[in-house]
Structure formats: C-alpha cells, structure tokens
Amino acid sequence: MTDQPSEQFYEQVSDQKVFILLVEDNPADAELAIRALRRGRISNQIQLLKDGAEALDFIFCRGDYAHRTITDYPKMILLDLKLPKVSGLEVLQQLKSDPRTQMIPVVVLTSSAQDSDVLESYKLGVNSYIVKPVDFEQFNKAVEQLGFYWVLINRSPYA
Secondary structure: OOOOOOHHHHHHHHOOOOOEEEEOOOHHHHHHHHHHHHHOOOOOOEEEEOOHHHHHHHHOOOHHHOOOOOOOOOOEEEEOOOOOOOOHHHHHHHHHHOOOOOOOOEEEEEOOOOHHHHHHHHHHOOOEEEEOOOOHHHHHHHHHHHHHHHHHHOOOOOO
8 A cells, every 4th residue: 555545546535425524634544544434335435525624615515515515414524633724623613513514423533632632522512532543453443333333323313
C-alpha cells in the first residue's frame, strides 16, 4: 500500500451515492478507513472530504455541493477533529445545532486522546468518540465494528 492515494482514488470514492461520509485530511488514514469499511462489506458508497469547510459545504448543500438535497443524509459521519480550514469540533457544533442535521450519527475518529477533545465532542453531541489505533489490524477492526453498528444495526430516524 502506498502512503498517498492518487487523486483518481479520491474521485472514484467521491462519485458514489452517499451512505457514509468520511471527513479525513490524512490520505493514508482515509484509505485505511475506506478499505476497512469495504473489507467488512459495510458500505461501498462512501463520500470522502478532505477538510472541515468542504464537509460543511457538502452537508449544507453550498458551493460545489449546491446541487445536493439536504435531506439526502448519510447513514453516518466519520469525522476527524484535526482538520484544515474548519476544525472537526466546529463541524460537529454546526451539525448538531441545526435541526435538519442534528440527528445524523457522528463518530469522531481521531488521533487525539486529549480529555478536553473528548469532553467537548460529547458536549456538542457526538454519538461516539474513537481514538485511532496505531496498529493496522486494530484500526481495521475498529472501523469495521463502528461501521457495522451505525450503518447496519442502528435504526436511523431518517430511514
């Protein structure tokens, strides 16, 4: 596996109908998460976004994503906290403060184990907080398990 997926990789992932929204600026972590979800046959429909501003535009149908319908909700959002342009905490705050999007399950998947980040995420309404395991197999298992729960088992109010 290469450290950097190609732009073609991002385009192939992003062209599909959305069931899982992955907001991750680290290409290697994004590729690992997508592979884990696909390996577990959780979803082959994933939208990958690289920064917080793009995530907000996508979710709220602005800018390049103005053609979307806001009610075309993802089943789950996997959100990194340490994002360029707009932080993951700000994305989470805007999602959970808007009645149109507050019920979308958001799972923070981040390298930050800081108590302040965990506490603030839960105060803002995150559904789950996962610290990225460093070990490849642990990371795969964690992503598969959370995808299985939030996409296949959890009952969404939007279903």
